[in-house]
Amino acid sequence: NYQKIGIIGAMQEEITPLLSLFPTHTAQAMGGNVYYEIPYKNATLYVAYSKIGKVHSAMTATTMIAHFGCEAIIFGGVAGALNKDLKIGDILIATKLCQHDVDISAFGHPLGFIPEGKLFIESSKILNGIASLVAQEYGAQSAGTKEGILLKEGVIASGDEFVHNAEKKQWLIDTFGADAVEMEGASVAVVCDSFGVPFCVFRSISDSADGSADVSFDEFLDSSAKICAEFVKKMLDKI
Ligand code: SAH
Numbered sequence: 001n002y003q004k005i006g007i008i009g010a011m012q013e014e015i016t017p018l019l020s021l022f023p024t025h026t027a028q029a030m031g032g033n034v035y036y037e038i039p040y041k042n043a044t045l046y047v048a049y050s051k052i053g054k055v056h057s058a059m060t061a062t063t064m065i066a067h068f069g070c071e072a073i074i075f076g077g078v079a080g081a082l083n084k085d086l087k088i089g090d091i092l093i094a095t096k097l098c099q100h101d102v103d104i105s106a107f108g109h110p111l112g113f114i115p116e117g118k119l120f121i122e123s124s125k126i127l128n129g130i131a132s133l134v135a136q137e138y139g140a141q142s143a144g145t146k147e148g149i150l151l152k153e154g155v156i157a158s159g160d161e162f163v164h165n166a167e168k169k170q171w172l173i174d175t176f177g178a179d180a181v182e183m184e185g186a187s188v189a190v191v192c193d194s195f196g197v198p199f200c201v202f203r204s205i206s207d208s209a210d211g212s213a214d215v216s217f218d219e220f221l222d223s224s225a226k227i228c229a230e231f232v233k234k235m236l237d238k239i
Helices: 012-021 054-067 125-142 166-176 185-195 213-238
Strands: 004-009 026-030 033-040 043-049 072-081 091-099 151-158 180-182 199-207
Touching: 004 012, 004 054, 004 213, 012 043, 012 072, 012 213, 033 054, 043 054, 054 072, 054 185, 072 185, 072 213, 091 125, 091 185, 091 213, 125 151, 125 199, 125 213, 151 166, 151 185, 180 199, 185 199, 199 213
Parallel strands: 004 043, 004 072, 072 199, 091 151, 151 180
Antiparallel strands: 026 033, 033 043, 072 180, 091 199
């Protein structure tokens, strides 16, 4: 029962379909971002796109929590698939997230680990539970469509790099057991975990993080972002 819920995407394209589902909103600028305030049932939603990468997304999550007082954070966007079972448009709900570009292994630390931090940060079981409920209904609804939409739970690896080659992709699978790669989830996870705020990250697949990832990304960004927005809306109905 949250009074204030933050919803973050990385790129403008990722929040536009969501904002169009909530036509009544006001906007506040802060720290180079715009935060849209939306009255929703008995609560207030704060929606923003952070800009790409871990620094921006960490800043947006921090602002939502420390300034706007958000009590839960939902991150929705697109990602590259690492797991071969994930196809374009499928949704992955992150059970835990890591930063794949952190490397102080020179001092004997595991890749992705920062002292006093955690290699993997777990997302909220409650929010994930709500997401799975939506997933079941959404899955049932889409079962009749030609392609169908798959919803999976798995590991997300985040880093400040658009991954578009087979070698790096395999390294992420081998090193972190990751199912999808993107550039913001783990930093949002660090912020939320530090503040004790429940969060969930889910991603609609836009590409396969391989040699054709850039072309695929451009082609599927809008449709995958739309799938995500509808998913968030359905989640909000149950929160
Ligand atoms: N086309 C954009 C850049 C997109 S960067 C531009 O020119 O401005 C990719 C964005 O989508 C990031 O926000 C990231 O979180 C996500 N993403 C999708 N596929 C990805 C991949 N293969 N590797 C890393 N991030 C990916």
